[in-house]
Amino acid sequence: LRHALSRRSPAQRQPLAATAPEMLLPSAPQVALGRGSLAIWAALPVLDAPATTAVVTQEIGLLRTPPRLALASGILLAAGGLRRRGQLARDGRRRRCAARCAAGAAGSGKEEAAESEDATKGESGAASSSKAIAEDDSALLAELRSRANLLKAEEEEQAEEVAFNWQEGRAMVASLAVDDWVRRVTILGDDLFVGTASSGVRRYRVGEQSARQRYEVGGDPMQAVVADHPAGSDPETSVTSLSFDGRWLAAGLAGGRLHIWAAEGGEPVLEEAPADPGFNCFVLFVDGHLFAAGGKSIRRWTLSKDTGKFERDASTKLSSRVHSISQSSAGGLLVGLGDGTLEVRCQELKLVQDFNVHNGPVSVVAAYDRGFVTGAASGQLVRWNLRGGDEGLEEVWRKSHSGRIVGAAFGGGDTLISGALDGTVRAWDFATGESKFNIPGHKAWLGSICTQANGGLLVTDGRDNAVYMYDFRGSNIGAEEEE
Secondary structure, three states, X not given: OHHHHHOOOHHHHHHHHOOOHHHOOOOOOEEEEEOOEEEEEOEOOOOOOHHHHHHHHHHHHHEXXXXXXXXXXXXXXXXXXXXXXXXXXXXXXXXXXXXXXXXXXXXXXXXXXXXXXXXXXXXXXXXXXXXXXHHHHHHHHHHHHHHHHHHHHHHHHHHHHHHHHHHHOOEEEEEEEOOOOEEXXXXXXXXXXXXEOOOOEEEEEOOOOOOOEEEOOOOOOOOEEEOOOOOOEEEOOOEEEEEEOXXXXXXXXOOOOEEEEXXXXXXXXXXXXXXXXXXXXXXXXXXXXXXXXXXXXXXXXXXXXXOOOEEEEEEEEOOOOEEEEEEOOOOOEEEEEOOOEEEEEOOOOOEEEEEEOOOOOEEEEEEEOOEEEEEEOOOEEEEEEEOOOOOOEEEEEEEEOOOOEEEEEEEOOOEEEEEEOOOOEEEEEOOOOOEEEEEOOOOOOOOOEEEOOOOOEEEXXXXXXXXXXXXXXXXXXXXXEEO
16 A cells, blocks of 8 residues: 555545545445544455545544554554543643743743643653553454454455356356447446447446446547458447546547546546547556557556646557557556567567467457466467566467457456357366356457456446346346356
8 A cells, every 4th residue: 555655646646535435445434433543444446545545644643653554355454542632631731831931931830830740640641541552452453353354264265156156157147238339348346337339438336227427438420430340340439448447447449539537427538539540449557557559559648747637658659550458467568469469568668578479460468477368360369378588488278269359357266268259258267278168148249358356257248238247256236147
C-alpha cells in the first residue's frame, strides 16, 4: 500500500478521498472504535485501493501513534492508540502554558502551584494509562489477526472448491441481457463492463441486471469499417477493447477512436481520433499509463501531475499491423503483430525482444511468470516458456481451434481458457495442454472472455445481445447449474 501511494501524485490522490468507497470496494469499509483503539478493514479488489487508504489517512489525526497496517488474505487491518481524554487535557494545558510563556505573561505563584499540581497528577497516571493502551492495542491486533487467519482458511477452502469445479467442468450459469449487440467484456472484482456495437459501454455489478453507469462513445454507427470476424465489417462505434484500472475506464473502437472516462461515468475525459483510421484500437492500462495501439502505431498517455489531464507523451511506429496487446509479467507490453511476430516492449515503448511465434497474425497474447500463451488467426494456441537471456523460446504445447482465437484467460485449478470464432470456449490443463471441457453455444461474434482474479468467475460474450457468467465458486448468482 505504501508503494502504491508513493507512486501517486497529490493531484491524483486528492479526488480519491472524495470518491464514494463503494465505487472502488466490493463492500463499504468497516470501522471499529473501542477501548482506545481504531480498526479499519475492507475487502480489497486490487492492491492499489485508494479509497481504503484514504479512509485510513483521514483518521491518523485522531491517533496517538501512527496506525499499524497489515495486508493478509485480502483484508486491510489498521490499528493505533487513540488519544485519551485525559491526555488531550494535558496536551491542552501544555499548549496554553507555552502560549503564555511566549507572550510574556506572568502568572501568580498560586496559579503556578496549581498548574504544577495538575501536571504532577497527570504524569503520575500516564505510565499506567500507556500500559493499558498498549494492552488494548495488543488484544485488538490479536483479534484482527485471528479474523485474518479465519478468512485465509476460508479463502483456501474456496480455492480448493474452485479448482475441483474447474477440473470437473461444473459451474452455475447466469445470463445478462443487453439491449444492443455485445462486442467485448472485462471484469475487475465484481464490476463487469460490457462494450456494445453502437451504444457505448455499460457497467454492471455481478448478479445485477440493470446497468449502474453508461459511457457514451463518439462516431457514426452507420459507418462500417473492416472487421476480422466472418461478417467482414463492424460499425465504427463497435467496442473492440476495454481496460479498467479501478479509477479510469478506457475503450478502443473499431474505427480506431479512443475514449477515457472516470469510473463514476459522465463525459469522456479524453476522446482521441485514430492515428491509423479504419483499424481496431486496442487499449491497456499499466501502472497509471494508458497504451493505445491501432494500425501500425502505439501511443502512450499519462495523467499529468500539473493539469490532472491525460497527455500523450510517447509513441512509436511498428513494422506490421497490431492485432493484440497485453501486459508482460515484468510490467511492460506484449504486442502481437500481423506478420506473426510477438514484440516485448518497455513502458517507454522501446523494443526489448521480439519472437516469431506464428505464421500469421498474433490475435491473442497472455503472460504468466515464466513466459506467455499466444493465439493466432489460424486457430493455433501455443504455450511458450522463456529460456532466459537471448536463448529464445521453448514450445511447451500446441493446440488448436477451427477459427481465429479471440481470447485467452487463466481460470482456477491450473486452467487456461481460450475462445475462438468457431463458437467454442475451451478449457485446457495449463501444465499439459490436455482438454478439460468445452463450452459450446457461442457464435462467430465471440469477441472476448475474461475471469476474476481468483478464477472463480468466467465471463463470455458471443451470444448476440447476452453476456454469460459461469460461477465456479459453488455460490449461486441466480442461475441453474450446467456441466
